[in-house]
Amino acid sequence: MKQVIYKIMILAFVALLAGCETTPDSESLSEDEAAEAAGQQGRDEYGAESQGIPSGPGYSGSPGYSGSPLDDPQSPLSKRVIYFMYDSAEIAPEFIPVIEAHARYLSSHPEIQVTLDGHADERGSREYNIALGEQRANSVARKLGVQGVGQDQLSIVSYGEEKPASSGHDEAAWQLNRRVEIRYPGY
DSSP states (O other), X not given: OHHHHHHHHHHHHHHHHHHSOXXXXXXXXXXXXXXXXXXXXOBOTTSOXXXXXXXXXXXXXXXXXXSOTTTOTTSGGGOOEEEXXXXXXXXXXXXXXXXXXXXXXXXXXXXXXXEEEEEOOSXXXXXXXXXXXXXXXXXXXXXXXXXXXXXXXXXXXEEETSSOSOOXXXXXXXXXXXXXXXXXXXX
């Protein structure tokens, strides 16, 4: 008998929960809140997914974060390395959102200048790797320029194979060394 009463209580509780409204009234929500309630996520002007994270020219980072958005690990601006395939200066699709986020940030802050450091792995001659690092940095610069970043905000340096991120001599190390670093002053 106790088991039957217990099961009836559980079913009643489940029925009560099922009848509760679980989504907020969309008329009382802002556009961003309504999209979130519907399970959609928009993006702020720097490319961060809108999850209650403040955005805009005065963007200060995640809730409770008071530093620069360049330091905020939740911000796409904290990602400042673009990796490349072997012997290529073509930007891989997964890095386009990172570059676009930096482009939005830089175009809204025209006083900020960045350096694009091009790198290559150890394979190839020194001269070839310097040229490849420059081609990679120029690819990122072109993408930033198309997005509205002024050419006076960008400088390009190619290190070729001279400043490896990893000192190994295998594919894992080479992947880390084929890169462009977006370097902000003071970072």
